[in-house]
Structure formats: C-alpha cells, structure tokens
Amino acid sequence: MTAEVTREPEGAAARPVAGGVVRGRLVRPGGVLPIVVILALLLVLIAIQQPDFFQPASLLSFLGRSAPIIILAAGQYFVIVSGEFDLSVGSLVTAQVVVAARLIDSDPGRTWPVVLLLFGFGLLVGVANGLVTTTLRVPSFITTLGMYLILVGAVYLWSDGAPRGGLSDEFRRFGRLAFEDVPLLGRLPYALLVLLAVAVLLLLFSRSDAGRTLVAVGDNPRTAELTGVRVGRTKTVAFVISGLAATVAAILLGGYSGVSFQAGLGLEFTAITAVVLGGVALGGGRGALLGAMLGALTLETLFTLMNFYGVSGALKSTVQGLIILAAVSVGALRRR
Amino acid sequence: MVTIRSETAESGGDPPLLELRGITKAFLDVRVLHGIDLDLRRGEVHAVVGENGAGKSTLMKIISGVYPPDGGSVALDGRPVSFRSPRQAQSAGVGIIHQEFNLLPERTVAENVFLGHEPLRRGLVDTRTMLRRTAELLDAVGETSFAPTARVGGLGVARQQVVEIVKALALDARLLIMDEPTAALADHEVELLYGLVRRLQERGIGVLYVSHRLVEVFDLSSRITVLKDGRRVTTVPTARTSQDQLVRHMVGRELAHYYPPRAEPGRADEVRLSIRNGANDRLRGVDLDLRAGEVLGIAGLQGSGRSALARAVFGVAPFTSGEVRLGGRPVRLRTVRSAVRAGIVYITEDRKGEGIAARQSVLDNALLAGRAVFPRWAGRAARTVRVRELLAAVEVRAAGDQQEIRFLSGGNQQKVVLARWLALSPRVLLFDEPTRGIDVGAKSAIHDLVRRLARDGAAVLMISSELPELLGMSDRIVVMRDGAVAGELPAQATEEDVMGLATGAVRGEPR
Numbered sequence: 001m002t003a004e005v006t007r008e009p010e011g012a013a014a015r016p017v018a019g020g021v022v023r024g025r026l027v028r029p030g031g032v033l034p035i036v037v038i039l040a041l042l043l044v045l046i047a048i049q050q051p052d053f054f055q056p057a058s059l060l061s062f063l064g065r066s067a068p069i070i071i072l073a074a075g076q077y078f079v080i081v082s083g084e085f086d087l088s089v090g091s092l093v094t095a096q097v098v099v100a101a102r103l104i105d106s107d108p109g110r111t112w113p114v115v116l117l118l119f120g121f122g123l124l125v126g127v128a129n130g131l132v133t134t135t136l137r138v139p140s141f142i143t144t145l146g147m148y149l150i151l152v153g154a155v156y157l158w159s160d161g162a163p164r165g166g167l168s169d170e171f172r173r174f175g176r177l178a179f180e181d182v183p184l185l186g187r188l189p190y191a192l193l194v195l196l197a198v199a200v201l202l203l204l205f206s207r208s209d210a211g212r213t214l215v216a217v218g219d220n221p222r223t224a225e226l227t228g229v230r231v232g233r234t235k236t237v238a239f240v241i242s243g244l245a246a247t248v249a250a251i252l253l254g255g256y257s258g259v260s261f262q263a264g265l266g267l268e269f270t271a272i273t274a275v276v277l278g279g280v281a282l283g284g285g286r287g288a289l290l291g292a293m294l295g296a297l298t299l300e301t302l303f304t305l306m307n308f309y310g311v312s313g314a315l316k317s318t319v320q321g322l323i324i325l326a327a328v329s330v331g332a333l334r335r336r
Numbered sequence: 337m338v339t340i341r342s343e344t345a346e347s348g349g350d351p352p353l354l355e356l357r358g359i360t361k362a363f364l365d366v367r368v369l370h371g372i373d374l375d376l377r378r379g380e381v382h383a384v385v386g387e388n389g390a391g392k393s394t395l396m397k398i399i400s401g402v403y404p405p406d407g408g409s410v411a412l413d414g415r416p417v418s419f420r421s422p423r424q425a426q427s428a429g430v431g432i433i434h435q436e437f438n439l440l441p442e443r444t445v446a447e448n449v450f451l452g453h454e455p456l457r458r459g460l461v462d463t464r465t466m467l468r469r470t471a472e473l474l475d476a477v478g479e480t481s482f483a484p485t486a487r488v489g490g491l492g493v494a495r496q497q498v499v500e501i502v503k504a505l506a507l508d509a510r511l512l513i514m515d516e517p518t519a520a521l522a523d524h525e526v527e528l529l530y531g532l533v534r535r536l537q538e539r540g541i542g543v544l545y546v547s548h549r550l551v552e553v554f555d556l557s558s559r560i561t562v563l564k565d566g567r568r569v570t571t572v573p574t575a576r577t578s579q580d581q582l583v584r585h586m587v588g589r590e591l592a593h594y595y596p597p598r599a600e601p602g603r604a605d606e607v608r609l610s611i612r613n614g615a616n617d618r619l620r621g622v623d624l625d626l627r628a629g630e631v632l633g634i635a636g637l638q639g640s641g642r643s644a645l646a647r648a649v650f651g652v653a654p655f656t657s658g659e660v661r662l663g664g665r666p667v668r669l670r671t672v673r674s675a676v677r678a679g680i681v682y683i684t685e686d687r688k689g690e691g692i693a694a695r696q697s698v699l700d701n702a703l704l705a706g707r708a709v710f711p712r713w714a715g716r717a718a719r720t721v722r723v724r725e726l727l728a729a730v731e732v733r734a735a736g737d738q739q740e741i742r743f744l745s746g747g748n749q750q751k752v753v754l755a756r757w758l759a760l761s762p763r764v765l766l767f768d769e770p771t772r773g774i775d776v777g778a779k780s781a782i783h784d785l786v787r788r789l790a791r792d793g794a795a796v797l798m799i800s801s802e803l804p805e806l807l808g809m810s811d812r813i814v815v816m817r818d819g820a821v822a823g824e825l826p827a828q829a830t831e832e833d834v835m836g837l838a839t840g841a842v843r844g845e846p847r
Contacts, residue, residue, distance in 0.1 A: 219694065223692055225672060225690075226690050227705045
C-alpha cells in the first residue's frame with residue numbers, strides 16, 4: 001500500500017508532498033511582507049514632507065547612520081528566535097566605547113589591537129550570558145539584566161566616573177567617514193559597507209544548518225533536545241552573535257557620536273522593538289533575520305519622520321513601547 | 337447487575353454514599369464514557385480497574401468536580417449534586433489523592449493540612465488550634481511517626497501521602513478517591529497504606545480505589561468495578577471473583593485489524609542491541625536482547641518502565657549502571673546525541689510536546705535531526721533531496737513541504753517524524769506508542785512501515801498500550817512491571833498472558 005521506503009525513484013510519488021514550492025513565503029506568519037509594507041508607507045510619508053530625503057547622498061548617509069541599530073537588531077534576532085532575550089547589548093555598547101577610548105588613548109598604533117580586544121570582550125560577554133542562562137537555568141531576561149547592571153557599574157568604576165582617553169581617527173573612520181565621489185552614488189559611508197558585510201555573513205549563517213536549528217530550538221527545545229541538538233550550546237551561540245554584533249555597533253557608534261556613558265543607552269530596547277516589529281515572535285521559533293533588520297530600518301525611518309514632522313524626540317521610547325505592545329497583541333490575536 | 341443491586345439493598349434502606357447513574361462524557365466528539373453506573377457505600381472500599389484509557393481517570397475527575405458530566409446523574413447520600421469545580425466537591429466531602437502529591441515541601445505538616453482554610457482567631461492564623469487539630473487527625477489515622485510541625489519536604493513519600501490523606505480529612509471528606517496510591521510506594525510502605533485505608537473504613541469513609549495492581553485490589557476492596565473502553569463491564573463482589581477472571585474482563589475484545597506478516601522464523605539472528613543489568617532510578621536489573629530484523633514488543637502498564645527503558649537506551653535518562661552493547665561492542669549512551677550517532681533513534685509518544693517543532697515547516701522538521709547531528713554546508717542540497725524523497729515515500733499529505741507541521745493530522749505529523757529519522761538510516765528504532773492519536777488509515781500505514789524497516793534489517797523495539805497492536809505486530813513480547821522485566825512471551829501469546837504478567841497476577845519465569 002505504501003511505496004518503497006528506501007529506494008523511491010525520483011519524482012514518482014510527487015502526489016502527497018508538493019515538492020519545494022516556497023508558497024506564500026511573504027505572507028505567512030513570521031514573513032517579511034508586513035514590515036515591507038509599513039516601511040514603504042513611512043517612506044511615502046517622508047517623500048511628501050521632504051523629497052530631498054531620496055537624493056542618493058542623503059539616503060545613503062541615512063542608511064549608514066542606521067547601520068549600528070540594524071546590526072544590533074540582527075544580533076538580537078538570533079537570541080529572540082532561540083527563545084531568549086539579550087538586555088545587555090546597550091550597556092555592552094557603552095562599555096566597548098569607553099574601554100576603547102581609554103585603551104587607545106588617541107594613539108593610532110593601538111587601534112587594531114584594541115579592536116581585536118573589543119571583539120574578544122564581546123565574545124566573552126556572549127559566552128557568559130549563554131552559559132549562565134543554559135547551564136544555571138537562569139531566565140535570560142534576568143541573566144542579561146544582571147549583565148547590563150554589571151557592565152554599567154564596572155565601566156563607571158574603571159573610568160572613575162568620567163570617560164577618559166580618546167579614540168584614534170583610524171578607529172573613528174568606520175563610523176563617520178565615507179568613500180567620496182563614488183560614481184552614481186556620491187558619498188558611500190564605510191558604515192554601510194560594514195552593515196552589508198555583517199548582513200551577508202549573518203544571512204548565510206541563518207540559512208546554515210546551525211541557523212535553522214536555532215529557530216527549531218526556539219520553537220520547541222524539548223523536541224530539539226530529543227533530536228540530538230545541543231540546546232545549551234546552540235543558545236550560547238546566539239548570545240555570542242549578539243555580543244559580537246554589539247561590538248561592531250559600538251565601533252560604528254563610537255566613531256559616529258564619540259565617547260560617552262550614553263553611547264549605548266536604551267539600545268537594547270530599540271533592538272528588541274525592531275526585531276518584534278520585523279515579525280519575529282517573542283518566545284522564539286518564528287521570524288526571519290531580514291524581517292528583523294527591516295524592522296530596525298523601519299524604526300529609524302519612523303524616528304526620522306517624527307523629526308521631520310517636529311514630534312519631540314523624547315517620545316521615542318513611548319513609541320517603542322507602543323510598537324512592542326501592538327506587535328505582540330496582534331500576534332496573540334492571530335493565534336486565537 | 338441485578339444480583340449486585342439486591343446485595344446493595346442488604347445494607348439497609350439508606351441511600352448509598354455515592355451513586356452514579358448513566359454517566360457519559362465526550363471530548364471533542366470522542367466518547368470516553370458510555371453510561372457508567374457505580375455506587376459506593378459508607379465504609380466500603382470499592383476498586384475501579386481497567387486498562388490504560390478505559391476511562392478511570394475521567395470518571396474520577398467527574399466525581400471530584402474537575403469535569404462536568406455530559407449526561408447522567410451524581411448523587412451524594414441520595415441527594416443529586418452537580419459540582420462546577422473541585423472546590424465545590426471538596427466542601428461536599430469528596431476528597432481525591434492524586435498520584436502526584438499537591439504539597440508545599442517547605443511548609444509544615446499542619447500548614448499543608450490547613451492550606452487555604454486556616455483556622456483564624458481575631459483575623460490571624462490560629463497556629464495552636466491548627467497544630468492541635470492536625471495532631472488529632474494524625475492520631476485518628478494511626479500515624480504517630482512525625483509531628484504536625486515537621487517540614488513536609490523532609491518526610492518520605494509514604495508519609496507525604498499520609499499528609500495528603502489527612503489534608504482531605506481536614507475538609508471533612510466522607511468519600512476519598514485514591515488514584516494509584518501505591519505507584520510511588522516501596523513494598524513495605526504498601527502495608528502501612530493498607531492499615532490506613534482500613535482505619536478510614538472504620539470511620540465510615542467510602543474509598544474509591546483506582547489501581548492497576550490486582551493484588552492490592554484483592555487485599556483491600558469489597559467490590560470491584562471493571563471498566564473497558566469507557567464502558568462498565570461488570571461490578572463484582574471481590575470474594576466471588578479471581579484475578580484471572582478480572583483480567584479477562586479487562587481485555588476481552590476481538591482482533592479485527594489487519595497486521596503485516598511477521599518475520600520468518602530464523603530470520604532474526606544477529607543481536608543488535610543487548611542490555612545487561614541495566615538500571616537507573618526508574619529501572620532495575622533489565623536484561624534485554626534486540627535482534628536485527630525483529631520487532632520486539634514491550635508491554636506493561638503505565639509507569640511500569642516501558643518508556644523509561646527506551647529513554648535510557650536513547651540517552652534521555654541514561655542507565656546509571658549495567659552494560660549496553662551495540663553490535664557486540666560496548667557503548668556508552670550518555671546523551672541523545674551519542675545515541676543518534678550510534679544509529680539509535682527514538683520516536684516519542686508525546687509527539688506534540690517533544691516530537692515536532694509545531695511552527696516549523698514540514699521540511700524543517702524532517703531535516704532537524706540531520707542538521708543538528710551531522711551539520712555540513714556542502715551536502716545540504718543532497719540531504720534536502722533525500723529527505724524530500726523520504727517524505728514522498730512515507731506518503732506525507734500536506735499542502736507542500738513549506739507548510740507548518742502543526743496544520744497536519746497526527747498521522748501525517750508522525751510520518752514526518754519518521755522521515756526525519758529514516759534519513760539517518762538508523763540501525764535501531766525505538767517506537768513509543770507509534771500510533772497513539774492517529775486515525776485508522778494512517779495506523780496501518782505506520783504498521784506496514786515498521787514491519788518493512790525490520791525486514792530491511794533494522795532492529796525495532798515497539799512500546800504500545802494497545803494490546804491488539806502489540807500482539808499483531810511483535811515477533812516477541814517483553815512485559816515490564818515496576819521497572820523490571822516481568823517476563824517474555826512468544827508472538828502467539830494472548831492478551832490474558834500479557835495482562836497477567838503486567839499486573840503481577842502471574843509471576844513470570846526468571847529468564
């Protein structure tokens with residue numbers, strides 16, 4: 001009554017499962033269509049108010065400015081889709097900027113060793129978040145909140161309450177400089193190229209075996225465990241990606257806006273808002289990396305729009321809160 | 337039935353403590369209880385027995401107010417009642433002792449006993465009264481080995497059970513439901529429970545005693561009701577029946593389903609997996625040989641260690657002592673990953689909870705094991721092709737392999753899970769209730785598949801609560817009881833043979 005299990009001629013029993021048709025990829029839950037529509041709408045609103053925004057130069061510089069938050073959202077995506085949270089990224093960004101300034105102390109020769117050190121530190125923070133969450137079974141909300149507080153305190157202590165030293169120009173160029181006079185495009189910020197490189201790398205990862213497994217872990221960790229997945233290690237990898245992404249974001253932000261204790265303030269919530277806005281389910285198991293990154297871009301576009309329309313920047317966090325609540329309730333309603 | 341009614345009458349004109357008439361219940365169109373009648377007198381121990389899924393738990397949940405019945409009537413002391421919550425049932429005098437206790441380990445005995453209805457004095461908890469009344473209740477059930485001030489977490493399982501019972505008595509329970517009360521107890525503790533039940537009887541409390549273990553049922557009860565497939569088969573005075581007769585009542589049904597032909601004798605030779613003296617906290621002294629080419633059925637009641645055995649081999653809750661050999665070579669299967677790498681796979685009974693990732697696509701679910709255990713970037717395309725072939729070969733019906741698996745029927749989900757494992761060409765397959773919750777058509781497809789895997793040289797172990805399935809599919813049957821192998825039966829065994837070993841009515845030959 002059934003066909004041979006092991007030696008089925010190719011394509012013979014196409015009846016039951018219809019091959020690899022990627023049907024309705026955009027509209028299904030967790031797809032990227034809604035965020036594309038929202039982004040397009042916001043861009044139209046901007047176009048009405050400020051047509052100049054679409055000049056290649058200003059558009060590219062906008063994308064460059066948005067790069068840090070898009071990269072943070074990309075890192076946060078992996079953590080959230082695996083069923084966890086990373087609240088430590090904002091203070092990690094601050095820590096990295098402050099540490100870089102003090103260690104480089106305006107000496108160009110120290111730039112690259114310090115950059116290497118920052119990546120090491122980002123990795124370490126990710127590993128710590130992952131191990132505490134998975135081996136000690138502390139909820140990641142608490143683990144990373146603890147890490148947030150530890151980093152804030154440690155940085156204050158280490159720098160005696162005021163940032164010291166300074167970044168080298170070599171360090172700062174990633175965040176503030178651009179290739180000038182590029183044909184057709186004009187000014188092409190370095191930050192945008194960094195963003196493209198990170199995006200490509202992470203998109204490849206999200207499509208690899210490890211990346212797909214990560215999503216399955218977020219969906220049902222028990223199933224993953226009973227299939228031979230090392231759930232703890234998988235989640236730790238997600239935290240490490242988030243820590244490394246925060247490091248890249250810190251390098252760009254330090255270059256762009258300079259050294260201060262406010263460098264990364266509140267960025268963890270901006271990143272989480274962006275990820276949720278991009279259609280990624282809180283609690284894990286559903287959503288696309290591209291959606292999360294588009295969510296970050298949409299959020300930045302929204303803030304720009306608020307700026308153009310003269311809405312106070314103080315409302316940023318209120319808007320983020322509303323977006324999180326709205327996105328989560330829409331998800332909950334749809335599940336009913 | 338008629339004779340029993342006349343016996344009930346001899347206890348006088350009083351209405352029985354509990355009287356159920358024509359209780360019916362359905363969940364989502366599936367009838368689980370068909371017109372159950374049952375009565376319980378004051379001071380009587382009435383046993384309720386039946387196979388897994390016979391409807392015992394549902395019936396007890398109706399009596400204790402967890403579910404309302406769809407039809408029929410419940411009367412306490414002759415007065416009709418309809419409980420809308422367990423709390424209402426409690427205040428009417430119905431207490432239930434579950435298999436899993438409901439105690440706060442860090443609180444004292446007295447605090448647990450009066451949890452939620454503490455005696456008050458001027459708005460504050462009256463600790464002195466609470467301790468005194470707890471002491472009285474403990475005394476009444478003959479328990480003197482611990483004080484009302486003892487911390488519950490420090491007591492053993494048997495004493496915690498006493499606390500549960502006293503907790504029910506503190507609410508003036510007149511009817512006590514005990515659901516598998518000895519499941520967690522050691523042998524010598526069972527004797528203590530017997531004494532306690534008899535003391536409850538003397539106080540005029542009626543006890544509904546739900547158990548798989550026929551020995552206890554015969555020791556304690558005065559009447560026995562047998563349920564099967566949601567129907568009451570019979571109610572008999574304990575003195576007028578035997579264990580054999582009860583087992584026949586519990587299983588009596590006909591074999592109507594078609595099963596694929598068994599392995600030819602002599603076909604199964606090479607011992608693929610062998611366990612010697614395997615033990616962990618759920619299992620003891622397990623010896624087992626699983627041969628290539630055979631389907632070995634594992635029978636046993638719930639909690640007998642069937643799933644624990646499969647899970648030990650699969651590295652979920654590994655053996656803590658003993659030896660496991662795979663193809664003659666000793667192996668250490670301490671994690672799921674090591675088992676999968678060794679060619680052992682486990683198809684869980686809890687498909688939704690730990691078998692599928694509900695919101696991932698059919699294809700992602702089928703690729704999960706390969707991706708996780710043998711990840712590689714280069715062979716991805718070939719692996720996907722192979723998994724797609726397998727999905728087609730096991731005839732998964734879906735709108736496409738990008739459809740989320742949660743939208744598929746249980747049978748199709750199970751086929752996806754199978755394809756996931758077949759992609760790894762396993763040498764040992766452990767099936768735990770492979771057809772639970774699956775419609776009849778998909779069932780026989782899965783039966784065929786299981787048999788074909790064995791014929792192609794895999795070693796198959798199959799756990800099932802459905803005796804016809806087990807008898808129809810297996811080349812041999814190993815029966816488990818209390819975490820150990822109770823005995824082995826040939827393919828020609830009957831349901832009575834299996835139930836006899838499983839309930840302890842028949843002692844197996846030590847192998």
